Amino acid sequence: MIEDIKKACQVMREGGVILYPTDTIWGIGCDATNEDAVRRVYEIKQRQDSKAMLVLVDSSVKVDFYVRDVPEVAWDLIDLADKPLTIIYSGARNLAANLLAEDGSVGIRVTNEDFSKRLCQQFRKAIVSTSANISGQPSPKNFSEISEEVKSAVDYIVGYRQEEMSNPKPSSIIKLDKGGVIKIIRE
Template identity: 50%
Template sequence: MTEEIQRCIEVLEKGGLILYPTDTVWGLGCDATNSEAVQKVYALKQREDSKALICLVANDFMLEKHVEQVPELAYDIMDLATKPTTIIYDKPKGVAKNLIASDNSLAIRVASDKFCRYLINKFKKPLVSTSANKSGSPTPLTFHEIGADILKGVDYVVSLHQNDKNGQPSSIIKLGNDGAVKVIRE
C-alpha cells in the first residue's frame, strides 16, 4: 500500500488525475486545491463545472481547516451514520475556486476507507472524489465496470482492490450555517 500511496502523491503533486478505490465507489481524484486539476476532472467526466464535485478529507482536523464553520450537528451525523455520508457545508476555504458550488458550498466527506485516509494524510491536502464515469452514465460499482475512456483519461490507476465489490454512492446531506438540514441523496 505504501508504494501505491507514493505513486498517487507523485501524480497528484503534478496536477494529475488518479483512479482509486474509496469508501464508496471507485473515484476519479485530484488535488482539491489545484483548479487546473479540478478542471481536468470536469473535462474527463464531460460534466458542467456548475455541478459541484465531492471532496474527501482524512479527519475532522482537515475538515475544520477547509470549512469556515463546521456545525455541531455535522459531528453527530458523522458519528451516527451507518454508511459513508457526505455533508455539504457553507463557506468552504482553501480549495480550488472551481470546486465550490455557486451558492458558496462544498460537499465534503471524512473518508472511512484505510487507503483513502492514509493517502490523504500523507498528501496533506483534500482530494476530489467523484464517481469514475462520464456524466449521465451509470455509476460503476466495481472496477471492471469502469469505461475504457475513463481508464485512459487518468494518469494513474491504483492497483489495490480491483476485484472487490465496492459499496454504493454516499448519502448526501446539506447543512446550512442557519441550522437548515436537507437530505440530497439517501
Template identity: 55%
Template sequence: MPDVAYDLIEFAENPLTIIYSDAKNLAENAINSDGTIGIRITKHPFCKELIQRFRKPIISTSANLSGQPTSHNFSQIPQIIKDGVDYIVQLEQDNHQVKKPSTIMKLEANGAFAFIRK
C-alpha cells in the same frame, strides 16, 4: 462548519458525503457553481492512510458522470472517467462486489440538513 457536522461525521454508519454551502479557501475548480462543496468522509483504511501521509485532503472526481447511474465497482466506471484522471490506484480493481454509494447530506450554516441520497 456547523457543530452538527461533527456529530453527523462521528455517528455515520455508512460512507458519508456532506455538501456545505458558501465554500471558502478552496481551489476554484473544487467549488460548484452554486458555491457548494461536497466533502466525503472516508473510513476506508487505504484512503485514511493516504490522507494522513499527505497531511491534507484529496480532491477526486465522482466515479460516474452527472445524471448517470452510480458505479458500484471499478468495472462499472465509465472509460471516459478513467481516461480523464491523473492516476488510478491499483487496489480492489478485480473486486466485482457491489459497493453501496455514500449517503449525501446537504448541511446549511444554521445546522439544518437534508438528505440528497440515503
C-alpha cells in the same frame, strides 16, 4: 498498497489525476486545491464545472480548514454516521474555486476506508472524489465497469482493490444550511 499511495500522491502533487478506490465506489481524484487539476477532472467526466464535486478528508479535524463556519450539528452527524456520509457545507474555503457550487458550498466526506484514509493522510490535503464515469452514464460498481475512455484519460490508476467485485453504495448526502438546518439530499 503503500506503493500505490506513494505514486498517487506524487501524481497529484504534480497536478495529475488518479483513478482510485474509495469508501464507496471507484473515484476520479486530484488535488482539491489545484484549479487546473480540477478542470481536468471535469473534462474527463465531460461535465460542466457548475456541477460541484465532493472531496475526501481523513479526519473530521480537517473539515474546519475547508469550511468557514462548521455548524455544531456536523460533528454529531460525522461521529454517529454508520455508513459513508457526505455533508454539504456553506462557506467553503482553501479549495479550488472551480470545485465549489455556485453558492460557495462544498461536499466533504470523512473517509474511514483503509486505502482512501491513508491516501488522504499521506497527501495532507483534500482529494477530489467523483464517480469514475462520463457524466450521465451509470456509476461503475467496481473497477471492471470503468470505461476505457476514463481509464485512458487519467495519469495514474491505483492497482489496489481492482479485483474486488463488491456492490458498494454511494454515500448518503446531507446539506447543512446556516443555523444547522438539515436537508437530506440522498439517503
